Amino acid sequence: MRMRIYNHETTQIFEKYDKVTALGHSGNGSCAIGFTKAQSAKRKVQSAMCKMQLTLRFAICVLRFTGDRRMNRRNWLYTLLTGMIVSPFALLFRNGRHSSRRQAPAITTPLLWQIDPTQCTQCGRCETECILKPSAVKCVHQYESCGYCLFCSGYYHDNRASFDTAGENLRCPTDAVIRTYIEDPYYEYTIDEDKCVGCGKCVKGCKSFGNGSLFLQVRHGLCKQCNQCRIAVVCPSKAFTKVPANEPYLFKHQPDDRRAATP
Numbered sequence: 001m002r003m004r005i006y007n008h009e010t011t012q013i014f015e016k017y018d019k020v021t022a023l024g025h026s027g028n029g030s031c032a033i034g035f036t037k038a039q040s041a042k043r044k045v046q047s048a049m050c051k052m053q054l055t056l057r058f059a060i061c062v063l064r065f066t067g068d069r070r071m072n073r074r075n076w077l078y079t080l081l082t083g084m085i086v087s088p089f090a091l092l093f094r095n096g097r098h099s100s101r102r103q104a105p106a107i108t109t110p111l112l113w114q115i116d117p118t119q120c121t122q123c124g125r126c127e128t129e130c131i132l133k134p135s136a137v138k139c140v141h142q143y144e145s146c147g148y149c150l151f152c153s154g155y156y157h158d159n160r161a162s163f164d165t166a167g168e169n170l171r172c173p174t175d176a177v178i179r180t181y182i183e184d185p186y187y188e189y190t191i192d193e194d195k196c197v198g199c200g201k202c203v204k205g206c207k208s209f210g211n212g213s214l215f216l217q218v219r220h221g222l223c224k225q226c227n228q229c230r231i232a233v234v235c236p237s238k239a240f241t242k243v244p245a246n247e248p249y250l251f252k253h254q255p256d257d258r259r260a261a262t263p
Contacts, residue, residue, distance in 0.1 A: 109246060111245070112220055112245055113218050113232065113241075114243045114249065115137065115250065116240075116250055117215040117216070117250060119239035120237060120239040121237045122200035122203050122204040122216065126231055127200070129231045129233075130231055131224065131226070134196070136218055137216050137217065137219070138193045138216070139196050139214055140214070141189060141191050141214055142213045142251060142252060145213035145252070147211050148187055149210065150187060151163065152179070152189055152210065153205040153206055154171060154202040154203065154205045155170065155171060155172070155189055156169055156170065156205075157170060157171045157205075165179065171205050173197075173199065174196065174197055176191055176192045176197075177191060177202055178190045178191070191214075203215055203216055213252075213253075
């Protein structure tokens with residue numbers, strides 16, 4: 001008599017085991033992306049149940065194979081133990097045969113430091129705490145939200161003497177905000193990021209009296225992407241967060257054209 005191990009029911013158990021292990025875990029043994037801890041635990045329980053079913057299935061196959069012998073307690077225990085010993089090796093053989101069919105390990109997307117403009121309070125720590133001098137945090141102008149005003153509260157100081165470009169009338173301490181005439185009464189304001197130190201004074205002025213089109217943001221071309229950002233540690237509003245590299249910039253107002261605030 002020839003023992004038939006891979007019958008229809010056993011094949012179904014193998015297929016279920018392959019599906020559970022492929023979906024529930026990545027190549028490094030961690031839970032795959034998209035599965036919660038509860039789902040991962042459920043997959044592990046299902047995997048253990050599949051192994052138990054395989055053990056019993058092999059034990060039954062061995063019992064059938066030795067069915068012509070006189071079955072007593074000793075032979076029955078011997079047969080059951082044989083099935084329990086053989087089944088793990090059969091499972092390993094099965095895994096080896098189908099390892100090439102399993103899904104590739106999930107690739108995690110790198111994370112980048114960003115400032116949530118809705119949480120930022122322009123405390124000034126971005127200028128003083130960044131390891132880079134000048135800071136990797138720069139003022140960003142979202143032109144879609146700008147009113148192109150004659151009087152820009154992000155450009156002019158509150159205690160200005162007049163509406164001219166004299167240094168005592170300007171809010172920015174490094175003259176990083178550039179004013180360009182378009183047509184009466186509209187002016188365009190751009191940021192010279194080489195001069196910007198990330199102090200946030202222009203952002204606070206624009207937020208107080210204007211449309212809020214100016215905001216602070218981490219420039220990825222400058223940021224070193226430290227594991228623990230020094231600014232994030234001391235940020236009083238916890239505005240620093242990490243975002244996926246494929247969505248690298250957070251905006252104060254969601255733009256229709258994201259090129260408005262990108263480099």
